[in-house]
Amino acid sequence: MEVALVLHMNKGSGESSYAKNSTLQSKIMCLGKAAMEEGILKILKKSSIIPESMGIADLGCSTGPNSLAAMTEIVKVIEGRCCSLGRPSPELRLFLNDLFDNDFNNIFATLPTFYNRIRQHNKAPCYISAVPGSFYGRLFPTNSLHFVHSSSSLHWLSQVPKGLQSEERRMLINKGKIYLSKSSPQCIVNAYLEQFQNDFSLFLSSRAEELVSGGRMVLSFMGRTSSDPTADESCYYQWEFLGTALMAMVSEGLIEEEKVDSFNAPYYAPCPDELRNVIEKEGSFILDDVEAFPMEWDGGAVDHQQYTTVAELSRARGQRVTKTIRAVVESMLEAHFGTHIMDDLFKRYQDIVADYLSNASTKYINLVISLRKKETRGIMPEVIGYLKNILTLENYAFRK
Ligand SMILES: C[S@@+](CC[C@H](N)C(=O)[O-])C[C@H]1O[C@@H](n2cnc3c(N)ncnc32)[C@H](O)[C@@H]1O
Known part of the structure; x- marks a missing residue:
């Protein structure tokens, strides 16, 4: 399975679209809001280092309202900061x-509303590209970048771990499963961890080239807080139940x-120590902060007061969880199993989830991490900013 070619969230704005079923991810994004604000304020900590032009990227933007909502917050923080420092805002390059197969058009259609919204804050x-x-x-x-944001995306691996791909191994070692399971042999656990380490390291080294010093x-x-990758909190059940x-x-x-035996999810929910190890080994970034936030499976979207029995409540929660998961994983499952089984598959999944939630209170863990690119040796950006300011002022005086 070529992940980069088959993975996309459900397109459009219909009932099963990601745009209509991404309130869980919107809540997750809100958990990172304080860290995002703090990160930007640290970039713009002194008026002497405010750049003329700022590059900001949202990685894994998908479709629907979430990405532009994040960009709106970022623009507001930048404008507020520049205003309080009495400096003009930088021009913004938002990426x-x-x-490739993402429904970018769905986002483009909402750009006029976005421009109207940010015009209130930003001069x-x-x-945007x-x-x-x-x-x-x-x-x-x-x-070219000063700030990188990404939410609900980096748990996707670039590919199914190599060790699981070979014909005879996968038949023997991951039979009847589509992800790590509590009974997985150590070689599968290692294969997933190794794929995560390689991917995350490549992610960091790529961003290190693109971010300015101090970006x-x-x-x-x-993610998870436990060292066990099959801990209940690691979204393990999402795959187990599928x-x-x-x-x-x-x-x-x-x-x-054979179809089930040959499907393995390109997904990994790391724990803080696994992240720290990769960040230290790769060496381009300093990890400023890691926070873990528990999150209800339905993102708290189902109002418990509306239901009189546990069975009704669990059914409603099962339905909500299934819509969220379906909008995310359907493209990948369709590519492997075919479109014709999707309704039946997700109906069964919904019943299993509802049954589970009737007597369990497992939560997902969402990790928010803040990273700073190590400053390069040589003339510090503060000094460059200071010199630029003097030159601009002198130029101005000279012109007058
Ligand atoms: C669950 S969506 C999150 C979207 C959005 N950030 C949000 O919070 O609603 C995850 C997105 O990550 C994207 N993604 C996964 N792997 C990626 C990769 N290697 N490069 C770029 N995007 C990727 C998926 O295509 C998907 O649109």
Whole structure:
């Protein structure tokens, strides 16, 4: 499976679209808001270092309202900061990145509303562009970005771990499962960890080239606090239950068993120590902060007061969770199993989730990390900013 070619959130704005079913991700994004604001304020900490032009990227922007909502917040913080320092705002270059098959048009259609919204806060010009491609590799010119934001995206790996791909191994070692399971042999656990380490390291080294010295990133994604990658909090059940639903369809002769054995999710929810190790080894960034936030499976979107019985509430929550998951994983499952089984598969999944939620209170863990690119040796950006200011003033005096 070529992840970069098959992974996309459900397109358009219909009932099963990501645009209509991404309130969980919107809540997750809000968890990173304080870190995002702090990161930007640190970039603009002195008036002498406010750049003329700022490059800002949202990586894994997908479709729907979330990415532009994040950009609106970022623009507001920059404008507020410049205003309080009595400096003109920099021109803003905003980049929306996602994989090639992403529904960028859905976002473009809402740009007029976005421009109207930010015009209330921002006086300086703002240029928006889409940048299709994988964030596991270079996307932007050298030293062109000041701030990178990404939410609910970095838990996707660039590919299914190599160790699981070979024909005879996958048949033997991950039978009946589509992700790490509590009974997975150590070699599968290692293969997932190694893929995550390689991917995240490549992500960091690519961004290190693109960010200016002292540039910052705030990244939020599914993770875990436990060192066990199959801990309940690591979104483990999301895949386990999809596997259970698929295997039920196998037993009824609706899918070939080989199809399930040969599918493995390109996903990994790391713990803080795994992140720290990669960041230290790669060496371009300083990890300023890591925070872990628990999140209800339904993002708290189902109002418990509306339901009189546990069964009704669980059904409503099962439905909500299924819509959210379907909008995210359907493209990948369709590419492997075919469109014809999707309704049946997600109906079964919904029942399994509802049953589970009737007597469990497992939460997802979302990690928010703040990173700063190490300053390069030589003339510090503060000094360059100071010199630029003097030159501008002298120029001005000379012209007068
Ligand atoms: C769940 S969506 C999150 C979208 C948005 N950030 C939000 O919070 O609503 C994850 C997005 O990450 C994108 N993605 C996954 N791997 C990627 C990669 N290697 N490069 C760029 N985008 C990627 C997916 O295509 C998807 O649109």
